[in-house]
Amino acid sequence: MKLIGLSKTGDQARVEFFRCPLRCGYCTHIRMDKEERQVTEVVEFLADPSVKDVYIGGAEPTMQKKELLDLLQRLRRMNKRITLKTSGNDPAFLKSTIGIVQRFVIEVKCPLDDIACNSRLVGLPPERTRKYLDSLNRTLDVLKGQNVRVWIRVIPGFVTPERIESIGKQIAGRASEVYLYQFMSDPANDAPFGDITAPGPTETEMVALARQLVRFVPRIVVRGKGFESEFSGSG
Numbered sequence: 343m344k345l346i347g348l349s350k351t352g353d354q355a356r357v358e359f360f361r362c363p364l365r366c367g368y369c370t371h372i373r374m375d376k377e378e379r380q381v382t383e384v385v386e387f388l389a390d391p392s393v394k395d396v397y398i399g400g401a402e403p404t405m406q407k408k409e410l411l412d413l414l415q416r417l418r419r420m421n422k423r424i425t426l427k428t429s430g431n432d433p434a435f436l437k438s439t440i441g442i443v444q445r446f447v448i449e450v451k452c453p454l455d456d457i458a459c460n461s462r463l464v465g466l467p468p469e470r471t472r473k474y475l476d477s478l479n480r481t482l483d484v485l486k487g488q489n490v491r492v493w494i495r496v497i498p499g500f501v502t503p504e505r506i507e508s509i510g511k512q513i514a515g516r517a518s519e520v521y522l523y524q525f526m527s528d529p530a531n532d533a534p535f536g537d538i539t540a541p542g543p544t545e546t547e548m549v550a551l552a553r554q555l556v557r558f559v560p561r562i563v564v565r566g567k568g569f570e571s572e573f574s575g576s577g
């Protein structure tokens with residue numbers, strides 16, 4: 343399997359896969375060099391009994407389905423708690439992992455019917471963006487009822503209050519929680535995009551977006567540079 347990262351800290355471990363079908367202009371992960379690993383080697387690394395939770399992300403893990411499924415099944419047999427982060431491009435595969443994965447993290451970038459906004463963010467022409475959004479929509483449908491965290495990277499000028507309202511309506515009943523992440527608050531996650539070179543929006547703006555979303559999704563986590571808060575159904 344081809345990875346861009348394999349690490350453990352305390353009881354948590356991370357396995358980060360190489361390659362992604364999207365081309366987001368701010369992505370730091372698609373520019374990283376790959377390292378070749380055997381699944382058995384990765385499993386041995388994670389077999390450490392102190393590791394309880396394994397986060398699998400990347401770039402996009404489902405691009406290497408055979409190796410990913412093998413890894414997931416072996417981790418499950420070791421009773422590890424598995425979180426799988428995906429851009430939602432392979433709903434059929436993701437459906438097959440229900441019962442193995444404890445939590446899905448699915449990134450939503452703009453409203454699911456806004457081709458222009460998504461196309462700009464994912465760096466694909468409109469027709470390929472349409473296909474990606476169709477897959478993402480089907481993923482949210484097949485994982486309905488599962489533990490699904492929708493992850494939103496709030497990029498100033500793109501993720502506006504109007505668009506958050508649309509996203510809220512579209513993911514209502516399909517997400518257990520939303521994680522609102524302030525763009526560029528973690529340099530490991532984002533490269534500058536257009537003229538955006540510093541963390542934003544402000545904490546106040548992020549909290550306002552969370553208050554909007556909590557009308558649609560039971561729990562919202564907001565995190566940015568120097569702040570973190572949570573909102574639940576009561577707001």
Ligand code: SF4
Pocket residue numbers: 362363364365366368369370371372400401402429464
């Ligand atoms: S930001 Fe995520 S979805 Fe976009 S290219 Fe990078 S790994 Fe893929």
